[in-house]
Amino acid sequence: MRLGGIDTARGIAMLLVCFAHFLLAVSYATANEFQPGLLLTITAVASPTFVIISGMTFGYLMARSREEPCRMRSWLINRALLLLFPVHLLLLLAHITGGDGLPKAFSVIEITDTIGLAMLVNVWFVDMDSSVTSLAVAAVMFAGAWCLNFEWRPGAAVLVGFKDLLVRAAWDGKSLLHGFPLIPWASLHLAASVVGRRLSDMSRRASWTPLVKLTSRIGAIAVLTGVAVKLAEVAMMRTLVFDEATPLGAAIAVLASPFGKYPPSPAYFLICGGAGLVLLASAFAAEQGGWLAPLTSRVAVLGRASLCAWVVQAWVYWAVVPRLPVPAGVWLPLYFIGTLALVWSAAHLWDRNGWNRHLSLTFPRIASHRRRI
Numbered sequence: 001m002r003l004g005g006i007d008t009a010r011g012i013a014m015l016l017v018c019f020a021h022f023l024l025a026v027s028y029a030t031a032n033e034f035q036p037g038l039l040l041t042i043t044a045v046a047s048p049t050f051v052i053i054s055g056m057t058f059g060y061l062m063a064r065s066r067e068e069p070c071r072m073r074s075w076l077i078n079r080a081l082l083l084l085f086p087v088h089l090l091l092l093l094a095h096i097t098g099g100d101g102l103p104k105a106f107s108v109i110e111i112t113d114t115i116g117l118a119m120l121v122n123v124w125f126v127d128m129d130s131s132v133t134s135l136a137v138a139a140v141m142f143a144g145a146w147c148l149n150f151e152w153r154p155g156a157a158v159l160v161g162f163k164d165l166l167v168r169a170a171w172d173g174k175s176l177l178h179g180f181p182l183i184p185w186a187s188l189h190l191a192a193s194v195v196g197r198r199l200s201d202m203s204r205r206a207s208w209t210p211l212v213k214l215t216s217r218i219g220a221i222a223v224l225t226g227v228a229v230k231l232a233e234v235a236m237m238r239t240l241v242f243d244e245a246t247p248l249g250a251a252i253a254v255l256a257s258p259f260g261k262y263p264p265s266p267a268y269f270l271i272c273g274g275a276g277l278v279l280l281a282s283a284f285a286a287e288q289g290g291w292l293a294p295l296t297s298r299v300a301v302l303g304r305a306s307l308c309a310w311v312v313q314a315w316v317y318w319a320v321v322p323r324l325p326v327p328a329g330v331w332l333p334l335y336f337i338g339t340l341a342l343v344w345s346a347a348h349l350w351d352r353n354g355w356n357r358h359l360s361l362t363f364p365r366i367a368s369h370r371r372r373i
Contacts, residue, residue, distance in 0.1 A: 003060075003199065004296075005284030007303030010053050012279060014302040014309050016046035018343055021317035022336050028322045044261060047111055047180070048188060048269060049276030054115050055122075055189035056280075059196025062126045073123050078361055080123075083116030083307075086361075090311050097319040109169050109179035112310065118186035122193060131194045141187035142266075148183075149263065150251060170262045184264050188273060209288070216281035222274025226267045229256050298344070305347035307359065312346040 020043035023036035058076065065072035088110060095105035125137055145167040152167075154160050157176065164170075164177035171178050195218075198211060233256035236242055242249040254260055258267045286296055302309045316339050327335050350356070 007300040009283035010303035011299035025321035048273040055192025056196035059193030063200035080116040080119040114180035118189040138191040145183040219277030226270030308350040
């Protein structure tokens with residue numbers, strides 16, 4: 001059973017990813033003469049939206065397979081390993097083809113890597129019956145990640161890399177690995193799986209209305225809370241004279257930054273993750289009400305073939321666009337539309353032929369389980 005609202009929301013997130021990677025590719029191709037600025041900031045909602053949707057789908061599938069959880073667990077492990085090995089190799093080759101050296105290419109933790117690792121970790125936590133317990137574990141994971149960030153200062157290179165993999169992975173001179181650290185993103189994945197369990201209770205399309213209200217309410221509260229956290233930080237800096245150069249002041253500034261994506265700050269998760277939930281609620285409402293059906297049906301193609309679209313856009317924006325001359329003026333938006341058409345066409349071909357059924361490592365035992373799910 002596919003849920004059109006999730007496919008549409010995932011497709012919108014994919015559009016934002018393509019736009020963000022296009023802006024970065026153009027900046028690289030022009031030797032940083034082109035500065036995306038606010039345009040790039042707008043796309044920050046894409047990453048948490050992807051992880052939230054993945055977590056919701058994960059929780060939904062586990063809840064729908066209560067009678068035979070081992071079978072679904074095997075299928076999810078198979079999918080996680082697919083992300084961690086074949087997909088990672090394709091993305092690695094895209095980086096290298098685009099001109100990144102081997103050390104730089106190998107140092108990147110892709111969001112698909114983190115989702116795969118999160119699935120392997122959370123496949124055990126989803127067995128918890130209490131949503132409150134799951135949310136508490138997610139909160140402890142996230143808080144623990146930031147405690148390690150602040151307090152753990154490894155000296156050996158192997159331990160620095162291990163810290164990056166688990167909790168940091170920042171794009172700075174201190175990190176050996178860069179991208180999406182496991183523990184904070186896995187905590188968001190686990191929290192989203194709680195909402196995914198609610199999806200499993202839907203037997204009719206009309207029952208989506210409570211879910212739309214729930215996700216929009218949680219999203220709005222999260223965004224407002226994130227804004228309040230930032231405003232509180234500004235007030236504290238002014239009234240209590242916190243100096244960002246001090247350890248305490250620096251920690252408060254980092255945690256309250258809505259732009260703190262590497263690693264993800266609480267304010268970033270609240271604002272951008274909350275916006276992702278509002279986006280998901282809007283997609284469900286549009287699908288249920290039949291609003292803008294011709295448009296949403298085309299966007300949903302990217303959602304249904306999201307893994308294909310992700311790999312293709314990586315090759316387009318990491319390997320091809322940085323090596324081509326950049327058009328100026330009005331031609332630049334048309335250039336983006338042309339690249340997006342390539343990604344959408346590949347996703348459409350993949351979706352039309354139903355090639356998602358081939359997304360397996362084809363281990364005999366797991367593949368037989370997959371066919372029966």
